[in-house]
Amino acid sequence: MWRSTGFLSILALAMVLLAGAVPPAAAGDGVPLPHPAKGKGLQCVEPVDAMRRYHMKYLMHQRDDTVHGGIRGAKYSLQGCIDCHAVADPKVMNGEKRTLKPFCGACHEYAGVTLDCFQCHSPVAEDKPNLSQADAQAVREAHQQALKSRIQQGN
Amino acid sequence: MIDQTTYRPIEGRSTEYLTLVGWLGLMVLAALGSAYYMEHNGHWVTGMSNQVIWGTPHVFAVFLIVAASGALNVASIASVFGKKAYKPLSRLSALLAVALLAGGLAVLVLDLGRPDRLIVAMTTYNFKSIFAWNIYLYTGFFVIVAVYLWMMMERRMQKYSSTAGLVAFVWRLILTTGTGSIFGFLVARQAYDAAILAPTFIVLSFAYGLAIFLLVIMTVCRGTGICLGDALLVRLRNLLRLFVVSSLYFVAVYHLTNLYGTENHGVEKFLLVSGGIYTGLFWVGQVIVGYLVPMGLLYHPATRGSRTNIVLASVLVIVGGLCQMYVTIIAGQAFPLNMFPGYDVSSSFFDGVVAAYSPSLPEVVLGLGGMALAMAIVAVAIKVLPFLPDDLSDKKAGDGEDADAEVLGA
């Protein structure tokens, strides 16, 4: 009797795994594909497909270096994600501040993967309010510079 | 020692059995609901605070974990100390031990700030932490007792069962040492930081575990019609009263040691005289209900011969045990830290004042749910597998030793 139960459970497991491997439903068939907002920089710290696949690994490794080793401002950083990818969202502080949640949430909701960074970390970008055009430009340039140096550090 | 007893699963179709399992299931569900409520809102909805950090769930959890190792004693007496009379009870004893531990751990885990990170607790260890050792001790206990049960229940393996019983016995002593040391190793708080807490917890476990075992076996025998002989019950009763006396002794030594040194007069005065609810729970709950009344019931010639009084004494030992855990855990935290000896202290963070704590309903429901889970595991297991002997009457239990001739009344 237990043999057949064992077989059934293996069969059930296999079905679950197969279901995961089947391509997502075609467009127009329920949940729309996510379109996360593009970052405001020219390039990310890694190629886009690597980021999509491995961003959690990069962040996980960096988090230990930062918390235990005090290494800050390295190539990978959650703060870096926020600087570049946070967008204004009417649901967050009436859109007054940029937040990373919509960017992360787009894919995480689609894939049904829990996103718990923001249970502790603030997703909100600390932008200086009421910047003049020139200052905003300066901030953006400083940003790019910081990003470049981060990428160089990583290489 | 080949066990010649016949064991059978219970039939488990009676209305009483199904009602019992149903109620236990409801209590477990209510506990899960409470845990969800506490975790969803955060611990501010409980009675716990930054002053009283561990609350009622810990009272129940520690009680159950301590009782778990004690419940194994009946099996140990049979296989380690060779008392054949207890052998037919060994399987139930081991089952109850595992069930109580599972109930206690469930409460402990569901009270964590982040129970969702249980996997972290299982994969990341700090080996200097007594808590981390306990994780090994608890999982090891499950494995060892499971193996022990298998060796008892599988005829081909029975020759190894006394070795397994010895391992389990040593392991349970270490386990309770670990549980007591959770408090004994804490240098920060005056009510803890005492080596005697570890052996005290071992003695307490004997009493708690046996009291629960007695209630379970008497309930089961009544429900199933298995005959529970007087001689066997008298042996268990005599053990229980001895364990209760030993508990009183260890607690007395703990307090006397503290009372001798002036530095601990503050905390002793708090526990024994001026601590309000804690003083009341200590004297009335722990000492009178938990020690003195059971001792009277089980020793006095007028009362010790009644089965009802054995049940009553067991219930009182359990109630007293919960009071004892409450006093140990909650009062130990409510008494302020002695950071500045010789100074009166005040701050915005409750320095220098006795912390307030009152248990909230979800905490109590969670704790009771742990007890219900333990009982539900036993109830279901004895229906599925042959844990219970078909007969516990004296002629079966007799092993040539001079059986106590005492006859028990109702």
Place this chain on the structure above:
Amino acid sequence: MSTCTDTTRRRFLAGAAGLAATTLAPGVMLITAGPARAAGGPVTNARRWGLLIDTTKCDAGCDDCVVACRTENGWQGHDRPATDSQWIRKVDLTDQVTGAKTSLPVMCQHCETPPCVDVCPTGASFKRADGIVLVDKHICIGCRYCMMACPYKARSFVHETTHGQKPHAPRGKGTVEACTLCVHRVDAGGTPACVEACAEKAGREAMVFGDLNDPNSDISKVAGRLVATRIRADLGLNQGVLYHGF
């Protein structure tokens, strides 16, 4: 016997790594702190960060350090004193015999051998190489054993959902938190917010921050001049936070 001597010697040398020792004359050594860490590398034990609090300059009515910490690290509560976090608090003392009064701030004491780190089952409580005691909230399971073990009541459990966290001070429900010695400022070469507020806002300069390993640091100089005590020195924890005047 010679092996014993060797071991002791080796241990001494290991402890002195990071310190450059120059023999000026027989028996006289000039020891200077080496670089705190290689560029981009992790912190090392060449430094040990500490605080010295001169309670003779501290006043019972002043809580500028507390306010500064709360603003800097965003641990504003929910008006529930029993469950709200307090990373730093002012404690007022009255001598039971003489009636003399003292006031002082108490926060994480950044022990050399922290009981919270000893008892933490997962290693979430840890001490950085430079002596700062922290909680790695990523692996904190919220068991609160560290709070049971801390002799200073320095830690708080986050009892409810947090809002408005600072980017440098993440905090979340169900984990334990405490003073970080403003580790984000220290890593950037700054001083903790409480120390800054005590000097600049309150104008008292009752708190001195610095490297206890560096004999030329401000804190070492002051500690050499004033008699420094530690709270519950009997526990032998060798805290990084020293007090004077109580």
